[in-house]
Each structure stands twice: as structure tokens, then as C-alpha cells.
Amino acid sequence: MFDLKQVTKIYPLDGTRRVTAVRELSLSLKRGEFVVITGRSGSGKTTLLNLIAGLTRPTAGRVELDGVDLWTLPDREQSALRNWKMGFVFQFPSLLPSLTTLENVLLPVIFRPAPDRNEVTDQAVKLLEMVGLADKLNALPRQLSAGQQQRVVIARSLINEPEILMADEPTSNLDNQTEREIIATFEKTHSLRGVTVVMVTHSRYPAIRKARALEMAEGRIVNDSRS
Amino acid sequence: MNLARLVYRNVTRNGFRSGVVFFSALLLAAVPFGVTLITEGGRAGLQVVLSRLGADLLIVPEGAEIKVETALLMGKPAQAWMPRQNLAKIRRLPGVAQVSPQLHLATLAGAPCCSAPEMFIVAYDPATDFTLRPWLGQQGDGVLGLDEVLGGSQVSVPKEKANILVYGSPVRLKANLARSDTGLDQTLFMTFQTAYEIARMSSTRAAQELVVPTNQISAILLKLQPGVAPKDMVARIGREVSGVTALQSPELLRGTRRELTGLLRIIFVALSLAWLLSVAVTGLVFSLAAHERRRELGVLRALGSPRRVVFGLLLAEAVVLALAGAASGIALCLAIAFWFHKAIVFVLEMPFLFPPPALLAALIAGGLLVALLSVGLAALVPAWRISRMEPASAMRE
Numbered sequence: 001m002f003d004l005k006q007v008t009k010i011y012p013l014d015g016t017r018r019v020t021a022v023r024e025l026s027l028s029l030k031r032g033e034f035v036v037i038t039g040r041s042g043s044g045k046t047t048l049l050n051l052i053a054g055l056t057r058p059t060a061g062r063v064e065l066d067g068v069d070l071w072t073l074p075d076r077e078q079s080a081l082r083n084w085k086m087g088f089v090f091q092f093p094s095l096l097p098s099l100t101t102l103e104n105v106l107l108p109v110i111f112r113p114a115p116d117r118n119e120v121t122d123q124a125v126k127l128l129e130m131v132g133l134a135d136k137l138n139a140l141p142r143q144l145s146a147g148q149q150q151r152v153v154i155a156r157s158l159i160n161e162p163e164i165l166m167a168d169e170p171t172s173n174l175d176n177q178t179e180r181e182i183i184a185t186f187e188k189t190h191s192l193r194g195v196t197v198v199m200v201t202h203s204r205y206p207a208i209r210k211a212r213a214l215e216m217a218e219g220r221i222v223n224d225s226r227s
Numbered sequence: 228m229n230l231a232r233l234v235y236r237n238v239t240r241n242g243f244r245s246g247v248v249f250f251s252a253l254l255l256a257a258v259p260f261g262v263t264l265i266t267e268g269g270r271a272g273l274q275v276v277l278s279r280l281g282a283d284l285l286i287v288p289e290g291a292e293i294k295v296e297t298a299l300l301m302g303k304p305a306q307a308w309m310p311r312q313n314l315a316k317i318r319r320l321p322g323v324a325q326v327s328p329q330l331h332l333a334t335l336a337g338a339p340c341c342s343a344p345e346m347f348i349v350a351y352d353p354a355t356d357f358t359l360r361p362w363l364g365q366q367g368d369g370v371l372g373l374d375e376v377l378g379g380s381q382v383s384v385p386k387e388k389a390n391i392l393v394y395g396s397p398v399r400l401k402a403n404l405a406r407s408d409t410g411l412d413q414t415l416f417m418t419f420q421t422a423y424e425i426a427r428m429s430s431t432r433a434a435q436e437l438v439v440p441t442n443q444i445s446a447i448l449l450k451l452q453p454g455v456a457p458k459d460m461v462a463r464i465g466r467e468v469s470g471v472t473a474l475q476s477p478e479l480l481r482g483t484r485r486e487l488t489g490l491l492r493i494i495f496v497a498l499s500l501a502w503l504l505s506v507a508v509t510g511l512v513f514s515l516a517a518h519e520r521r522r523e524l525g526v527l528r529a530l531g532s533p534r535r536v537v538f539g540l541l542l543a544e545a546v547v548l549a550l551a552g553a554a555s556g557i558a559l560c561l562a563i564a565f566w567f568h569k570a571i572v573f574v575l576e577m578p579f580l581f582p583p584p585a586l587l588a589a590l591i592a593g594g595l596l597v598a599l600l601s602v603g604l605a606a607l608v609p610a611w612r613i614s615r616m617e618p619a620s621a622m623r624e
Contacts, residue, residue, distance in 0.1 A: 047619075055529055056619035076533045083531020090622070094526045098240035099233070106228035111531040156530075 001164075001196065002029040002052055007061035009047050009219075021047035023219040024061070029198065031163070034190050037200045039216035045200045046091075046168055048216065052198060053086055053166045054078055083111045087157030087195075091169040093149055095141040095156075101128065102137040105156045112160065120159065127155035131185060147178035154185055158193075165189065167199040230536070234543045244516045245548055251509040251605075252552025252598045253559070258501050260594035261560040262494045264582070265571060267590065268564070271580040281358040282448035283457050285474045286317065286464065292472055295331070295446060298410060304333025304347045308443040309471055316468050317447060322455035327355040330422055331445035332437065346382070347414045348393070350422035358448055359416060373424060375399050377416040380406035391415070395432025396425045449473075502601065509605035517541065517609035524613050525621025538614035545606035546599065553598030557591055 009022040021044045029035055029052070037045045050056040051063055054070040063070045065085075070078060087108075088094075095104045105124040109115045128134050131151035133144075141149055150170060157165055167186065171179035190197050215223035238245050287295045291307030298305035311328070318326045330350035351359060353370060359377065371377060376391065376398045383400070384390060390397035398417065406412060417425075422439060429437040451460060457475045464473040517524070524537050532540075564571065564581070572579050581587060613621065 050619040053529070055622075056617050076535075079528070079531050079533040082529065088526075088529050090526070090529075092522065092622075094522075094622075096233075096236075096523055096526070098236040099228075103228050103232075103236070107233075107527075108530045110229050110233065111533070111536065160531075 001031045001066060002027070003062075003064040003067075004028075004051065005062045005064070007051055007058045007063060009044075009051060009056065010059045020219055022051060022058075025220060026061075027214075027221065029196065031196055032194055034187070034197045034211045035199065035214060036211045037198065037214045037216060038202070041202075043216040044219040045216045047219075049166055049168050049198060049200050053088070054082060079111070083108055084160060085163045087160065087162035087165045089150070089153050089157050089165070089167040089170040091172050093141065093146070094153055095149055097141050100138045100140060101133060101144070101152050104141070104152055105159055107156060108160050124155070124159055127158055128152070131155050147174050147182075150174060150178075150182060151185070154182065154189075158189065158195075161193075162195065164196040164198065167197065169200055169202060172202060230540065230543075234540060234547060237540075238544050238547050241516075244512060247512045248509055248545065248548040248602065249552040249555075251505045251512070252549040252602050253556035255502065255505045255509075255549075255556075255601045256553030256594040256598035257556030257560050259498055259597055260557050260590060261563070262498060263590055263593070264560055264564055264587075265579065266494070267582045267586060268571075268579040271582050281450075283451045283475070284449040284460060284464075286313070286447040286449060286468075286471050287445070287474065289470050289472050292474060298331060298347050303410065304331075306331055306333060307445055308440055309445070311442045311444050313468055313471055314444065314447055317449065317464060320460070320463055320467065322452050322460055322463075323449060324452045325355065325357050325450040327357060327448045328352050328419075328444040329446040329448065330419065330439060332422060332439070347410060348422070349414055349416050350419050351416060352419050357450055371401060371416075371418050371421070373418070373421055375401045375417070375421070377401055378403045379410075379412035379414045380404060381412040382415055394425050394429035394435075394437045396428050398425075447471075502597075506601050506605050509602050510608070513541075513545065513606045513609040517613045521613065521616070521621045525616070525618045525623075528616075528618035528621060534614045538610050541610035541613065542603065542606055545602050545610075549599045549602035550595065552602075553595045556598070557594045 004025055004027040007022055007025045007027075008020065010018050010020050012018050023044075025048065027048075037048060039045045047056065051058055054063065054065075057071055065081065070081070073081065082088075095101075096107065099107065102121070102124055105127060106120060109120045109124075125134065125137065128137060131154055133148060133151055133155070136144060136148065136152075141152075144152065150173075154170070157167075165186070170186075171182050174182065186197055186199065189195050211226070213223070213225050214221050215225075285295070288307045288309040291305070294305040294307055314326055314328050317323060328351075330348075332348040332350060333346065353360070374397070376382075376393075378391075378400050380403055382391075382403060385392075390399050392398075393415070398415075398421065404411065404416075426437040426439045429435075449460070451457060461473045461475050464471065524541075527537055527540075528534070564579075568579065582590065
């Protein structure tokens with residue numbers, strides 16, 4: 001599914017200094033895998049996720065999805081690919097503050113050509129039921145707890161029925177109980193829908209059955225194992 | 228949920244940001260629209276005075292040009308005199324088609340003998356008149372009888388009275404001229420015969436006698452023969468008739484026009500500065516807003532929004548606010564011009580008429596366009612820059 005070939009990502013810090021976040025990394029991810037990327041802060045795991053998702057351009061190397069180099073695609077096609085095939089859960093609060101819960105879940109749909117309005121609204125309500133927020137359809141993000149907001153984000157990430165779910169430290173700001181619930185939701189989504197999950201998490205990564213664990217250090221994968 | 232709703236939500240739920248852009252747009256539209264409305268209104272007023280006079284040249288006593296202008300524009304009574312024989316001298320000049328004399332008189336301020344507190348009176352000679360007669364023709368028999376007057380649009384008979392009292396003499400208001408929003412609206416027109424009769428009777432009827440100097444007139448209206456250049460006639464009169472000034476129609480009310488031009492220059496400079504300031508403020512607001520919303524816009528990109536959609540979203544928000552602000556600004560200007568019409572005339576000392584509907588529509592469209600282009604211009608660079616960012620960079624703190 002994903003093939004990263006000799007990928008390097010360098011960020012400029014200022015006029016002369018630069019930092020290499022990912023170094024000549026090669027990696028293959030298969031359809032239906034549950035991949036957990038761990039590593040210490042600054043090890044390059046978020047950059048790796050962004051590279052896989054096409055959210056940042058590699059300084060060198062290629063990122064391929066089903067044999068197609070993502071960065072040879074024009075912006076319109078690349079955006080459509082993210083919209084149709086990928087769902088995102090970010091570490092930071094990523095709901096639009098001006099939209100209600102239901103509208104936030106429906107947000108990715110507006111970039112799709114002519115969706116069936118009733119169908120997608122029903123789908124959004126079902127997803128909110130799935131994450132236990134059916135009673136918060138018209139709530140604004142500021143009226144929700146951090147955990148509830150993150151569950152709305154998970155519902156939003158699934159609205160377009162993606163093949164791949166990208167999650168960047170989705171539980172870092174949550175308490176243990178909520179973290180367990182969120183991870184359980186990911187596992188459930190993975191097992192029931194067959195969605196490929198690529199999840200970045202901090203070092204104390206949660207026990208996930210049948211997950212592939214990639215450990216990163218200094219921009220390289222230093223351990224690739226399966227539980 | 229669709230893009231239009233997203234624009235609506237972003238605009239309505241970000242009060243401060245939207246408020247600043249809204250008021251910038253309001254200023255960007257209201258200032259040029261208001262200024263143009265007033266200057267065009269002034270121009271339209273001048274045009275009305277010129278067309279109402281219906282003469283190619285207006286000849287007044289030397290040095291009385293400004294007084295006569297003020298009287299015609301503002302209805303402020305003015306008296307100036309020149310010998311009646313000037314009329315014959317000018318009539319004899321080659322190229323003259325018609326001449327008609329006028330007397331410029333005034334009612335008394337606050338005197339019980341006069342109904343109106345202070346009113347400009349123009350007496351004309353029905354035998355030679357060519358400016359009022361065509362208009363009077365539309366109103367009936369085309370003549371004003373003795374003790375009959377024609378009033379400007381604001382002249383009316385006092386309540387519970389049958390006639391207007393001028394220097395103790397009752398005169399009947401035969402008709403009113405159409406509104407011009409100039410001094411003509413407060414002017415009373417009567418024949419020479421009526422004016423002389425009122426003057427004769429004023430010694431016994433009024434607190435103060437109305438004196439009309441014998442063999443003196445105030446102004447001469449002149450119509451040229453076809454093919455004669457007005458400026459040549461002005462030069463000829465200057466050479467051959469002493470003690471008078473001939474004002475050419477286009478140059479008539481020159482003093483007021485000069486004031487209007489001076490005012491326009493000042494306004495243009497102020498307007499340019501205000502425009503630059505508003506564009507800069509709007510640009511700054513958009514830059515700050517775009518920066519503040521970097522992460523939000525990065526999320527949109529990650530969720531599958533193409534660059535052009537993010538760019539369009541930001542511009543659409545700008546357009547909505549620009550149109551709302553500009554429409555409010557223009558409506559405010561129109562309301563002020565309508566409700567404070569008299570105050571504008573008083574402050575500017577200039578006539579003011581709402582421009583014709585077509586011009587008004589063009590001004591409104593122009594005001595909207597100025598605000599739209601200015602706000603659009605201010606939003607363009609921040610919108611372009613943010614839409615070109617990589618999603619990951621935009622989402623990074």
C-alpha cells in the first residue's frame with residue numbers, strides 16, 4: 001500500500017541551521033495493518049506520519065501509495081486522495097470552533113463532489129452514536145471536554161469511510177480511562193471495517209493486539225516488530 | 228454542510244475579526260460614496276440653476292458677481308444696481324438675439340409687513356423675458372398679472388392667509404416652480420409692474436419703504452444668436468460696456484465651482500489617505516486572522532481541501548464582509564443625505580440635489596466595487612500565502 005523509498009525530511013530552522021527529522025528511511029506498509037509508531041520526542045515520528053499522509057513533501061526520496069508517487073500528483077488529486085482514502089486524528093484540538101459537532105463531522109464531505117446530503121448526515125449521526133456523542137450533535141467544540149472533542153475527531157476521520165486512518169498522538173492530552181476508550185475505538189474500527197491504522201504515540205504505547213510497532217530514534221526506524 | 232455555510236459560520240462566529248473588516252469596508256465604501264454623492268449633488272444643483280436661467284450670459288454690475296451667485300444658489304437676498312441704459316447698449320451689440328432685465332430685491336428680515344422672514348425677489352420684464360415664460364406657459368395662460376407671483380418650491384402662503392404679504396402688499400401665489408434645491412426654491416418671481424407697485428405702496432403700507440432706484444436694473448439675461456461664441460461676446464461687452472461683468476454660462480457660478488473644485492482636491496487627498504489606511508488595516512487584519520487560523524486551515528487542507536478551496540474560502544469571507552460593510556456604509560450615506568439634507572446645504576453653502584437615478588445607481592455600484600476590490604486586494608496576499616503552505620507546516624505551532 002505505502003512505500004517510502006529513501007525518504008529524508010529536513011526542516012530549515014533559520015537562515016543557516018537545519019534539522020533532519022527523517023533520514024533516508026525506507027518502509028512498506030500493507031493494507032489492513034495496525035501500525036504503531038513510537039519514539040522519544042523529536043525522534044521524527046510525527047514527520048514520518050506527515051510524510052506517509054502526504055502532508056509534507058520529502059526533501060529527498062519517494063512516497064508511493066499503491067505504486068503512485070504522491071508528489072507527482074497535482075494538488076487537486078492529492079487533496080482528493082487524502083479526502084477519499086485517509087482519515088486524520090491529530091494530537092491538538094482540530095475541530096473548527098465555529099461549527100457544531102455534527103457539522104465538524106460532516107466537514108470532510110464538503111470537499112467531495114455532490115454527496116447525498118441525507119445519507120451523509122445519517123452516517124455522521126451513526127458515527128457520533130458509535131463514539132457515544134449522539135446527544136451532542138449541536139454542541140460547539142468549546143462545550144465539549146477534551147476527550148469528547150477527540151471522539152468527535154475520530155467520528156470525523158471516518159465519515160468518508162477511509163482506507164487508512166492516520167492518528168498523531170490521539171490520546172496524549174487525555175486521562176487513562178479516555179485513552180483506553182479511544183484506543184478501543186481505533187481497534188474496533190480496524191477490526192470491523194478493515195481500516196489500515198497508522199498511529200503515532202509516545203513511548204508508553206498502549207497494548208494493541210496484532211499491531212506492528214515501529215520504534216524511531218533520530219529520524220530512523222530502530223525497531224520494527226509485531227505484537 | 229457546504230462551503231457557503233462554512234463561510235457564513237466563519238463570518239458570523241468571529242465577531243471581532245468580522246467587525247473590523249466590516250467597518251473597514253463600511254469606511255472604504257461610505258467615504259468615497261458620500262463625498263461623490265455630495266459633490267455630484269452640488270454639481271447637479273449648479274446645473275439646475277444654469278438651466279433654469281436659460282441664458283447664454285448673465286450680465287451683472289461689476290464687483291457684484293459673488294453676491295449674485297450667492298443669491299441664485301442659496302436664496303440669500305442680494306441687491307446690486309447698474310444703469311438701465313446698459314440694456315440698450317448691449318441689445319445693440321452684433322450677435323445678441325435677446326436681452327431681458329431683472330431687478331433683485333429682498334423682503335425684510337423679521338418685519339411684520341412680510342410673510343417670509345427674508346426672501347430673494349426677482350422681478351422680470353414680461354415683454355422681453357425668455358427664461359420664465361416657457362415654464363409659465365405650461366402652468367396656464369403664460370402670464371403673471373399685477374399682484375401675482377411665482378414662487379420657488381419652498382414658497383408658500385402662510386397658514387390661514389389668502390395671500391403672501393410683501394412690504395405690506397398682498398400678492399397671490401399663482402404657481403410654484405419645481406424643486407431645485409437651490410436658492411431658486413426660496414425666490415419669489417414677479418413682474419416689473421408688480422415690483423414697482425409694491426415699492427410705491429410700501430411708503431404707506433410697510434415699516435420700511437422698498438426703494439427701487441429709478442432707471443436702475445440688477446442684471447441682464449442675454450441670449451446669443453446662433454453661431455456666436457459666448458466668450459467673444461463676453462470680450463466685446465468688456466470692451467464696449469463699462470461697469471458690468473458678463474458671466475458666461477459655463478463660467479457662471481465660477482466662484483462656487485472653484486470652491487467645489489478646491490473641496491474636491493482636499494477630499495481627494497483625504498480620501499486617498501483614508502483608502503490606503505483602510506486597505507492597510509484590512510490587510511493587517513486578514514494577515515493576523517490568517518496566521519491565527521493557520522492550524523484550522525491546515526486541518527482543512529489535511530481533510531482534503533485543495534489549495535484553491537482554502538484560497539476561495541478566505542476570499543469569500545472577505546467578499547461577504549466587504550459587501551455587507553459597503554452596503555451598510557452606502558445606506559448610511561443615503562440616509563444622512565436624505566435626513567440631513569438641509570444641514571448639508573447649510574454647511575457647504577452650496578445647492579444639493581440627489582443625482583439622477585442612473586448616476587446614483589452608478590455611484591452605489593462604484594462604492595460597492597471600491598470596497599470589494601479594496602478588501603479583496605487586502606485579503607489576496609494572506610489568502611494566497613496560507614493556501615500555498617503545506618498542510619503539515621500550517622498545522623505546526
